[in-house]
Amino acid sequence: MRHPFRGLLLLSCLLCLVSPAPAQTLSPQARRDLSVLATAYPGVIQAVEVAPGGRATVVLADGARLPYDDGRPRSAEESVEDPDLKTILAQPYPLGPVAAEPPLWFSPGRQRAQALFFALYGHTQAEVRAACRPVPFFNQSIPFNARQGAADAFARVSTRLEKLAAADPGIRKYLLPASGGMVWRVIAGTDRLSAHAFAAAVDVSPRGNPYWRNLPRGRNMLAVRQAFPPSVVAAFEAEGFIWGGKWAEFDLMHFEYRPEIILLARLARGETPPLASIDALLRPGR
Ligand SMILES: [Zn+2]
Numbered sequence: 001m002r003h004p005f006r007g008l009l010l011l012s013c014l015l016c017l018v019s020p021a022p023a024q025t026l027s028p029q030a031r032r033d034l035s036v037l038a039t040a041y042p043g044v045i046q047a048v049e050v051a052p053g054g055r056a057t058v059v060l061a062d063g064a065r066l067p068y069d070d071g072r073p074r075s076a077e078e079s080v081e082d083p084d085l086k087t088i089l090a091q092p093y094p095l096g097p098v099a100a101e102p103p104l105w106f107s108p109g110r111q112r113a114q115a116l117f118f119a120l121y122g123h124t125q126a127e128v129r130a131a132c133r134p135v136p137f138f139n140q141s142i143p144f145n146a147r148q149g150a151a152d153a154f155a156r157v158s159t160r161l162e163k164l165a166a167a168d169p170g171i172r173k174y175l176l177p178a179s180g181g182m183v184w185r186v187i188a189g190t191d192r193l194s195a196h197a198f199a200a201a202v203d204v205s206p207r208g209n210p211y212w213r214n215l216p217r218g219r220n221m222l223a224v225r226q227a228f229p230p231s232v233v234a235a236f237e238a239e240g241f242i243w244g245g246k247w248a249e250f251d252l253m254h255f256e257y258r259p260e261i262i263l264l265a266r267l268a269r270g271e272t273p274p275l276a277s278i279d280a281l282l283r284p285g286r
Contacts, residue, residue, distance in 0.1 A: 025054040030068050031278065033089045034058065036267070038276040040240070040260035041148050044119055048278055049285030057285055058085060060119040076105035081192070083111040093265040094246060095237055097230040101222045107247035109261045114193060121145045121198035125184040132182050132199045138162065138172070142181040145199035150257040153239040154202065157255075160235040171229045175204045180254075201256040204232075209245075209252035221250050228252055237262060 026034075026048075034056070038045050047059040048068075056068040069086040079087045091108035122128035122145070132143040133151050137158045144151040165172050182199035186192055195201035203209075209228070225245050233243050240259035244251030266273050 025052060026050050026056060026282070027054055030054070030056050030086070032267075032275075033086060033264075034068065034278050034281075035275040036089065036260050036263050037085070038278050038281070039274070040258075040263055041120055042276065044116075044148070045278070045281055047283050048281045049283045051285040055285070060116065062119040062123070064115045064119055066113060066115055079111050080105075080107070081190070083113055085113055085116070087111050088113050088116075089260065089264055092268050093242055093261045095262070095265045095269065096234070098222070098225045098246060101220060101225075102246065102248045104248050107249055109242040109256060109258050110244075110247055110249065112192075112195065117193070117195070117198050117200075120148050121150075121200055122147070125197075128184070128197065128199055129182060137178055137202070138165070138176055140176075140178060142178060142202060143199055144181060144202075148200075148257075149259075150200050153241070153257055153259070157236050157239045157241065160238070161232065164231050164235060168229075168231070171232055173205065173208060174229055174232060178202055178204045179206055195256045201254060203253040204255065206253045224252065225250065 034045065034048055037058075044061050045058055046061050046063075049057040049059065051057075055071075058066045058068055060066065067084050070084045072084070074083070074087060079090070088111045091106060091111070093108035122131050128145065129143075131145050131147050133146045134141040135144045135151050135155045135158060137154075138161075142154070144154045146152075161171075161175065165175070180196045180201055180203040183194070183196040185194055185197055187194045196203075228245055233245070236243060236255045240257055240262050241255045242258045242261050244254030244256070263273060263275075
């Protein structure tokens with residue numbers, strides 16, 4: 001007997017042959033970047049819709065839809081103000097001690113897609129506050145976002161630093177008192193929410209560590225960057241935090257939980273950390 005849907009089945013098979021599967025049209029860089037995001041933040045990517053030309057739209061856990069690469073050319077300043085997902089991962093973060101003064105606008109991690117932060121950590125002050133838990137930091141208690149493992153990672157940094165300070169009390173002056181935690185505020189001179197609004201960053205010794213807006217532009221900061229204890233930077237980086245002291249627009253007090261940036265940096269130096277597969281997330285898009 002002739003199957004009633006035989007015609008439909010034949011047609012869908014033919015369509016399979018003419019339109020390539022999403023996995024084939026995604027560029028290797030997009031595939032790598034999206035795998036890195038899916039590894040760093042499990043569950044935040046709900047689907048990746050791939051158009052026949054390869055353009056990918058990422059559907060986040062809260063339903064937000066973000067282009068991976070919107071194709072728009074951006075100046076360095078625009079990359080900070082309004083990046084797509086490709087842009088936030090475009091500058092390679094240098095792990096380890098500071099070797100040289102970064103070129104102007106080389107600030108890996110300063111590019112933040114705000115919609116991604118909303119999906120990761122909460123959309124309102126109340127939602128972020130409800131997601132926070134206090135993390136002991138020396139004799140302080142700092143609220144940190146418990147989502148995405150951020151508070152756990154910060155607690156591990158805290159343990160590492162206390163061990164370091166027990167052996168070398170000199171590092172305490174670079175760290176204490178710390179502030180930040182959950183502060184619903186915009187970045188100075190902008191209308192963008194800071195990583196502190198999401199309780200995913202900490203400022204160590206804000207009075208002792210300079211911020212670029214407070215010093216003349218063009219000043220060579222290499223000696224100041226290198227004076228900051230590399231052991232402290234290494235303790236944060238080991239747990240998925242980036243340091244603002246490596247940015248051209250330096251922010252020496254600032255450490256921010258950005259496991260995707262650290263993961264990319266490890267890949268760039270030839271390490272092979274396990275990456276989540278995005279195959280099950282791919283959908284054909286238009
Ligand atoms: Zn900060």
